[in-house]
Amino acid sequence: MKATAVPTVIRPMRLAERFPILQRTVRGRRLVYLDNAATTQKPQEVLDALHHFYTHTNANVHRGVHTLAEEATAAYEHCRERVAHFLNAPDPRGVVILRNTTEAINLVAQSWGRKLQAGDEVIVSEMEHHSNLVPWIMLAKERGVALKHIPITQDGELDLVSYRKLLSRRTRVVAVTGMSNVLGTIVPVAEVAEEAHKVGAVVVVDGAQLVPHEPVDVRTLGCDFLAFSAHKMYGPTGVGFLVGKPELLEAMEPIFGGGEMIREVHLDRATWNDIPHKFEAGTPNIADAAAFPAALNFIEELTVEAIRAHERDLTAYAWEKLQSLGGLTLHGPADPQRRGALISFVDEHIHPHDLATVLDTYGVAVRAGHHCAQPLMRKLGVVATARASFAAYNSREDVDALIFGLLAARKYFGLA
Amino acid sequence: MSSRPEVPLDELYREVVMDHYRRPRGRQPLSKVDVAAKGFNPLCGDEVEVALELSGETIAQAQVVSRGCAICTASASIMAEILPGKSVTQAETDAEEFRQVMHGKPFPQDRELGDLEALEGVKHFPVRVKCALLPWMTLKDAIAAFRRGERHAQTTTE
Ligand SMILES: Cc1ncc(COP(=O)(O)O)c(C=O)c1O
Numbered sequence: 001m002k003a004t005a006v007p008t009v010i011r012p013m014r015l016a017e018r019f020p021i022l023q024r025t026v027r028g029r030r031l032v033y034l035d036n037a038a039t040t041q042k043p044q045e046v047l048d049a050l051h052h053f054y055t056h057t058n059a060n061v062h063r064g065v066h067t068l069a070e071e072a073t074a075a076y077e078h079c080r081e082r083v084a085h086f087l088n089a090p091d092p093r094g095v096v097i098l099r100n101t102t103e104a105i106n107l108v109a110q111s112w113g114r115k116l117q118a119g120d121e122v123i124v125s126e127m128e129h130h131s132n133l134v135p136w137i138m139l140a141k142e143r144g145v146a147l148k149h150i151p152i153t154q155d156g157e158l159d160l161v162s163y164r165k166l167l168s169r170r171t172r173v174v175a176v177t178g179m180s181n182v183l184g185t186i187v188p189v190a191e192v193a194e195e196a197h198k199v200g201a202v203v204v205v206d207g208a209q210l211v212p213h214e215p216v217d218v219r220t221l222g223c224d225f226l227a228f229s230a231h232k233m234y235g236p237t238g239v240g241f242l243v244g245k246p247e248l249l250e251a252m253e254p255i256f257g258g259g260e261m262i263r264e265v266h267l268d269r270a271t272w273n274d275i276p277h278k279f280e281a282g283t284p285n286i287a288d289a290a291a292f293p294a295a296l297n298f299i300e301e302l303t304v305e306a307i308r309a310h311e312r313d314l315t316a317y318a319w320e321k322l323q324s325l326g327g328l329t330l331h332g333p334a335d336p337q338r339r340g341a342l343i344s345f346v347d348e349h350i351h352p353h354d355l356a357t358v359l360d361t362y363g364v365a366v367r368a369g370h371h372c373a374q375p376l377m378r379k380l381g382v383v384a385t386a387r388a389s390f391a392a393y394n395s396r397e398d399v400d401a402l403i404f405g406l407l408a409a410r411k412y413f414g415l416a
Numbered sequence: 417m418s419s420r421p422e423v424p425l426d427e428l429y430r431e432v433v434m435d436h437y438r439r440p441r442g443r444q445p446l447s448k449v450d451v452a453a454k455g456f457n458p459l460c461g462d463e464v465e466v467a468l469e470l471s472g473e474t475i476a477q478a479q480v481v482s483r484g485c486a487i488c489t490a491s492a493s494i495m496a497e498i499l500p501g502k503s504v505t506q507a508e509t510d511a512e513e514f515r516q517v518m519h520g521k522p523f524p525q526d527r528e529l530g531d532l533e534a535l536e537g538v539k540h541f542p543v544r545v546k547c548a549l550l551p552w553m554t555l556k557d558a559i560a561a562f563r564r565g566e567r568h569a570q571t572t573t574e
Pocket of ligand 1: 129132179180206208209229240372
């Protein structure tokens with residue numbers, strides 16, 4: 001259990017000092033990094049951990065008796081244990097170390113998907129990132145499975161009434177995001193999961209945005225599989241996780257064959273290693289996995305609760321500022337308590353692409369585009385949005401820089 | 417407001433470009449369409465529709481409608497202005513040369529390219545090159561469709 005610590009108050013300016021990249025300038029300005037939903041920056045501790053691995057520990061894992069092999073294996077396995085602890089998962093064997101969220105969801109779709117037959121149904125929502133949509137489209141195509149969609153309401157929340165109507169005995173999988181990367185909506189996963197379990201479906205949660213920003217306890221979250229990426233939570237790129245119920249993982253076939261994942265191999269047959277190793281074929285991303293615990297330490301030092309409180313405050317501040325500018329459409333729930341640390345918006349007159357280019361000249365990094373959620377964009381009736389997304393090191397000054405840049409863009413385009 | 421950013425944003429959004437963006441030309445529907453193409457950039461959602469009226473191998477009229485950013489819109493507008501009177505082969509050459517300009521080649525001299533030179537600065541903003549090229553790639557596809565004896569083409573850049 002987590003000890004109840006004194007509530008931390010986040011001082012973003014102080015925190016930013018721990019991120020070397022935040023000290024650089026962009027086009028002659030202080031970098032104001034507001035593209036955290038795409039990937040966060042990494043603190044010095046994480047960079048040090050990476051460096052340390054390659055300068056002290058580097059060896060392959062699970063296949064050597066020498067000291068380095070032993071240490072590298074321990075460092076890699078430590079990552080698994082830290083992730084299990086971070087999410088209060090009962091058993092580290094339920095933590096599969098992969099490349100990213102996308103790979104984790106594909107693993108479930110391809111492997112659990114083999115249990116599905118024509119006529120079975122998979123339910124996703126209309127606000128999914130392509131990585132929690134396309135793997136299911138592929139499965140539907142391969143196996144004749146029907147794909148159903150939970151609609152979203154006017155304020156960008158899941159329409160739970162419609163969801164209940166979609167559920168039936170044929171529902172085998174319900175795959176939803178924990179937090180929308182476009183709308184910021186926080187999805188009531190526990191409620192979704194409870195309903196799904198009543199009809200015997202398994203629940204897959206795309207936690208790419210949820211896990212970095214909200215406290216997550218897999219025992220109460222209620223899902224069967226949770227996918228997320230280290231790089232969106234101050235960790236290195238190239239490492240992501242599938243956290244599954246061990247008994248479900250046991251019942252799944254591996255989708256990649258090769259080294260590490262086997263127990264015994266003959267010329268014409270093989271038996272699989274235990275979970276989670278049977279899903280980790282080949283040499284994994286050892287160094288980045290070994291460095292990830294440093295990112296978890298960073299988060300735990302601040303506490304997820306404090307990060308959330310800070311980000312909510314920032315998001316509310318940004319929402320109000322953007323709203324008061326006028327001429328902008330802000331997407332997603334207006335209530336900061338119901339949304340995560342990002343705001344998607346569209347200026348009435350300036351295309352998001354032009355806006356992002358002008359903002360960049362002011363050192364402000366935002367995302368412009370469809371955010372890998374084309375069906376959702378269609379639903380919102382826009383081709384693209386600009387998105388500002390926050391992390392623990394962002395400050396109100398960063399939001400002010402965004403607003404300043406926006407006003408400058410309007411002036412530049414002759415609109416102010 | 418404080419000083420202008422160091423990087424010359426004006427290189428990207430030159431006066432001429434902004435003028436085409438604010439008042440795009442060549443949007444009027446044609447009375448007769450011989451070949452049309454639709455282009456789409458899935459990355460930013462920009463869309464361009466090109467329709468050509470041909471007289472033999474010569475482009476008599478062009479309609480270019482874009483839904484996109486300033487660069488895409490200006491490029492579409494400039495293209496619409498310079499196409500009429502060109503042969504389809506000439507138009508293809510223009511498209512190809514403009515593509516090369518976007519990838520660093522100097523702007524061709526002694527050619528009838530209207531305001532196109534104003535878009536040269538886009539090459540300094542690599543992520544925006546596709547915005548400038550979308551109308552031209554769509555045009556190329558329209559002409560390719562015409563050569564195949566078809567009337568419609570669909571383009572996707574990425
Ligand atoms: C909600 C959501 N799901 C999935 C992903 C994909 O993550 P990754 O690219 O690390 O697989 C992202 C981020 O891009 C995301 O925001």
